[in-house]
Amino acid sequence: xxxxxxxxxxxxxEPLPPELEAGQSLDxxxxxxxLPQITQDARDYTVFLQLLGPDNAVIAQNDSQPQQGQAPxxxxxxxxxxRDTTTLTLPDSLPAGQYRLIAGLYHFDTGERLLTPEGDFxxxxxxx
Numbered sequence: 001x002x003x004x005x006x007x008x009x010x011x012x013x014e015p016l017p018p019e020l021e022a023g024q025s026l027d028x029x030x031x032x033x034x035l036p037q038i039t040q041d042a043r044d045y046t047v048f049l050q051l052l053g054p055d056n057a058v059i060a061q062n063d064s065q066p067q068q069g070q071a072p073x074x075x076x077x078x079x080x081x082x083r084d085t086t087t088l089t090l091p092d093s094l095p096a097g098q099y100r101l102i103a104g105l106y107h108f109d110t111g112e113r114l115l116t117p118e119g120d121f122x123x124x125x126x127x128x
Contacts, residue, residue, distance in 0.1 A: 006114055007038030008045070008073060008105065011081065016101070016125045022094040026051070028124070029085040030103060032066065034076035044072045045105040045114065048121075049086050054097030060088040073105070099127045 014029040028049055044065060051060040065072050066084040076082065104121035106113040113120035 006043075006045070006105075007035040007078075008076075008114070009033045009035055010103070010122055013103075013124045020051075020090060020094060020099055020127050022090060023092045024090045026060075026088045026090060027085055028088065028101070028103075029083055030124075032076075032082040032084060034073075034078055034080045034082070036078045038073075038076050038078055043107060044074045046108045047084060047086070047103065047105055048113075049088060049101070049103045050121075051088055051090065052100045052102060054095075054099070056100075059094070059099065060090055062086045062088055101125045101127075 009032065011031045011033045013031065016028065017024075017026070020026070030047065030049075046063050046065055048063045049061065050058050053059045064086065066082055071082050071084070101124040102121040103124055104113050104116065106120075116122050
């Protein structure tokens with residue numbers, strides 16, 4: 001569980017495949033929870049999801065509001081749980097190496113990311 005000051009907690013992620021395959025469509029379901037302080041900062045945040053390669057370069061990325069814009073964070077109410085599924089399409093060539101899937105939230109207008117204990121993102125899974 002990761003909490004952020006703005007009243008949003010990432011409760012978890014649905015299980016991800018044990019291996020990555022070139023050209024794969026990787027469905028990632030994040031489970032968010034609105035905390036009591038969500039009402040104090042009713043801004044809309046964009047979710048980013050990135051697959052980083054062995055050199056930390058972005059291999060695949062998706063940025064969108066939760067539920068493809070159907071559940072903006074400014075509309076969340078305290079205690080609400082939001083399931084947000086995003087698909088990342090992996091490139092047709094995926095060299096061997098370590099890959100890391102990260103996620104986070106940012107304010108679209110400023111690009112400012114919300115802070116987590118890891119910095120400004122959360123590591124969801126590492127593939128060796």
